[in-house]
Amino acid sequence: MINGFLLGVIVTASLVASAYFFKFWRQTRDLLFLGFASSFFIEGVNRTCFLFVDNPESGSVWLYSVRLVSYLLILLAIAHKNRA
Numbered sequence: 001m002i003n004g005f006l007l008g009v010i011v012t013a014s015l016v017a018s019a020y021f022f023k024f025w026r027q028t029r030d031l032l033f034l035g036f037a038s039s040f041f042i043e044g045v046n047r048t049c050f051l052f053v054d055n056p057e058s059g060s061v062w063l064y065s066v067r068l069v070s071y072l073l074i075l076l077a078i079a080h081k082n083r084a
Contacts, residue, residue, distance in 0.1 A: 007047055014044035035077025042070040 018040035025033035046066045053060065 004051060007050055011044050011047045014040045014047060018044060030081070032077045032081040035073050035080075039070045039073045039077075042066060042073070046070065 018037045021033045021037035021040065024030070025037055046063065049063060049066075053063065
């Protein structure tokens with residue numbers, strides 16, 4: 001039961017961070033903020049999926065590949081920002 005509560009806290013924090021970065025992207029149109037907003041949104045959805053998996057500690061490839069995509073978005077956004 002506590003695991004579900006803590007996952008809910010992580011999901012909420014991820015979605016709030018996503019909204020925060022999306023707000024800054026709308027003001028500046030900087031792709032760095034859009035990359036972070038997208039990454040945190042994907043993380044929030046991914047953690048929500050953890051609630052519906054029987055054993056999230058089993059190391060499912062699909063759950064962790066989504067996390068990899070999320071981190072790659074951040075790396076690409078940082079690389080794009082530094083290239084300019």
